[in-house]
Amino acid sequence: MNLTRRTMLQGLGTLPLLSADLRHVALAQAVPATNAAQEMPPILFVHGNGDHAALWMTTLWRMESNGVPRTRMAAINFTDPLARNDDTVAQANHSSTEDQRRELGEAVAALRKATGAARVALVGNSRGGNSIRSYIRDGGNDISHAVLCGTPNHGVFNADDQLGNEFNGRGTFLKGLNSGDSEVTPGTDFLTLRSDGLDKYAQADGRFIGKPGVPTGVTAEGPELKGATNLVLGSVDHRETAYSPRAFREIYKFIAGHEPERIAILSEPKVRLSGLVTGTPGGVPTNRPVDGAKVEIFRVSPDTGERQGEALYRVETAADGRWGPAEVDPSAYIEIVLTSQDAPITHFYRSPFPRSSDIVHLRAAKPLTAADTGASAVVMMTRPRGYFGLPRDIVLLDGKEPTDVQKGVPTDSATTLRLPAGEAGRSVVGLFNQERIAARLWPVSEGRIAVIELTT
Structure with a gap:
């Protein structure tokens, strides 16, 4: 086998490797960028717990098929995507909410620098929405839109123990985000997308988190936020709240201010x-x-x-x-x-x-x-x-x-x-x-x- 060894980064190789995938190769697109698409803010896509940027691939393709330049989009790759069992206790190859907030801030700064934009839009699935809310709350006034897809905004469970768990609705982290009359930060437009009962992390019974028969204190409405635009997508599962064609339509419409021209992905010749x-x-x-x-x-x-x-x-x-x-x-x-x-x-x-x-x-x-x-x-x-x-x-x-x-x-x-x-x-x-x-x-x-x- 005749193998070659990579020694150089492709594209925008000076940007942080571990915090975001921002190296978009300049290739001919099947759809030219329209004025409306160019007027959209750059978009940073934020994956969920244990995942990586590749899950946003089809969403990026659909954006491109509607004329959004790929150079105005990025998808973060968190270094350690799994949450700690206790946010306050170090755990090998796991990240804290502060780790996520910091890396997201670095990715936002990199995308703004690459595009020259003053503000960007953030779209997150599941735990990615926690990071988005944390970043905006702590001074992220450079965010125009925040779309939270299947994010357990009120927890996967509510309990008086495990208060250091990021996904405990009564825990320190989520109580801090949800305090006050409004649960969103002024100055950013918020949209939540949720399932009508098929999200395994928004269930009243604890069987999907290893506690069958134990009430979680959470319902299908858990991802909704006071002060946000809240939409129900129908019978979609937890990941489909972000990565499905149905979700794409709402993500695009909320950020662009109008319906997408197409949902289908257009092919490129190369x-x-x-x-x-x-x-x-x-x-x-x-x-x-x-x-x-x-x-x-x-x-x-x-x-x-x-x-x-x-x-x-x-x-x-x-x-x-x-x-x-x-x-x-x-x-x-x-x-x-x-x-x-x-x-x-x-x-x-x-x-x-x-x-x-x-x-x-x-x-x-x-x-x-x-x-x-x-x-x-x-x-x-x-x-x-x-x-x-x-x-x-x-x-x-x-x-x-x-x-x-x-x-x-x-x-x-x-x-x-x-x-x-x-x-x-x-x-x-x-x-x-x-x-x-x-x-x-x-x-x-x-x-x-x-x-x-x-x-x-």
């Missing part, structure tokens, strides 16, 4: 992909870069997942963890192979990328378990931008409805299929509503796992 390889030290997902990871990209058959020709791209990451840009056909189904230390070799199977992106971030699958190593092959199907809802959605893996996906309120974003002896080497198809991806099975004995990663 697509270039790049991103960041991150790790899970001690089983904890972080956005810290991984040095020496190998990334390979292959074009594959949409019907079988079989490779079509040699690798389109190969690289080994440097200390910054970055890979790319790799040029792919916008109609091509692809396999991305990630080889990273202390992790399974992970074969990601993806639908075509209609547009370029520099936030195609990669995390290897978690180490194989005893249940995995007892199989000949393992395939996962993951949905980063939402959950699998049964019977709401069509969810089929290898022609069967998964048994490890709960019915009712959507709670699961991944399903795993373990195959018996002799199955490695064949194809498996994952179907989620109208998205279909075929993957090849790889031998567990070689430390390999296949991951069908859905875009919708």
Whole structure:
């Protein structure tokens, strides 16, 4: 294998790597920027607990398809995206509310500097909304609009213990944000988006936080704020409050002041992909870069997942963890192979990328378990931008409805299929509503796992 080692950042490489992904590659767009789009404030997208910037990929594509220049948008990558159990107690590879507020402030400053704008808009999912509210409350008067999507503004639970927990509605952090007649900071326009009962973190019963039968003191109305514009999106799940087409419409309309021209994503003639390889030290997902990871990209058959020709791209990451840009056909189904230390070799199977992106971030699958190593092959199907809802959605893996996906309120974003002896080497198809991806099975004995990663 002839690998090259990255030594230079792409695009706006002098901006902070760990606090925000602001390096947008200047490529021809299918839609020219309109005057209305250029008059919008720059937008910074803020991910949720344990997540990363890549979840905003389709939202960015929809913005671009409505003429918003990609150079006026960014998506933050918090260094340690998981919250501490107790906000006041240090915890390895976890962040405090102050850590999040500080990194968000750095990303806001970087976007303002890159665009020359006096004020920017912030859009956050889940915990990202906590960071947004904290930043604005503590003097963030450079924010024109704040959109909070599925943010547990009044907690995931309300209890007299665990007062240091960021998600306790009676805790120190949220009580501080929610004090007063109004729960929003004057000078910024606030919008909340919530589900009508399908958000697993806005439930009256504690079964989704490991306490079945125990009242949480929270209802579906928990994400709403006094003083904000509060909208109910319908039967969407926790992540769909931010990343769904339905959410996009409201995000765009609130910031732009008018309806988007289109919801569909328009394709570009040339697509270039790049991103960041991150790790899970001690089983904890972080956005810290991984040095020496190998990334390979292959074009594959949409019907079988079989490779079509040699690798389109190969690289080994440097200390910054970055890979790319790799040029792919916008109609091509692809396999991305990630080889990273202390992790399974992970074969990601993806639908075509209609547009370029520099936030195609990669995390290897978690180490194989005893249940995995007892199989000949393992395939996962993951949905980063939402959950699998049964019977709401069509969810089929290898022609069967998964048994490890709960019915009712959507709670699961991944399903795993373990195959018996002799199955490695064949194809498996994952179907989620109208998205279909075929993957090849790889031998567990070689430390390999296949991951069908859905875009919708």
